[in-house]
Amino acid sequence: MNDKAQMPLVELSAHDLPAYCPNPNMARWSSHPRVFIDVTHGEARCPYCGTRYKLREGEVIKGHH
Template sequence: MSRKQRIVEVKESDLPLHCPMPGDPVWDAHPRVFLAVEEKGEALCPYCGTLYKLQGWDGHAHRKH
């Protein structure tokens, strides 16, 4: 049985981004991994496959001010 991919939209205030995030269910926990979502506007967790998308990403590799 395949699981549907989880997609999570994050804000700049969530950076630096790591998975699992605070509030994620304990049963889905894995070692914390930091994800560079700022580089491409999205990042995939190598452990659980969650796709994180940065809201308002403008296509540049720097944070908007």
């Protein structure tokens, strides 16, 4: 089985930026140091827990092309 498919995926709107992990929906017991995730170029992973983050289809980040 593909390792990537097993990692949780968090889809974000432009209003959710800046993206960071652990995100507010994660359990406190499983937290790690906060890291900011750059989703401006597609999907990105948290270096600690592997959670995948990406912008929802059609979302536009103001000021980025």
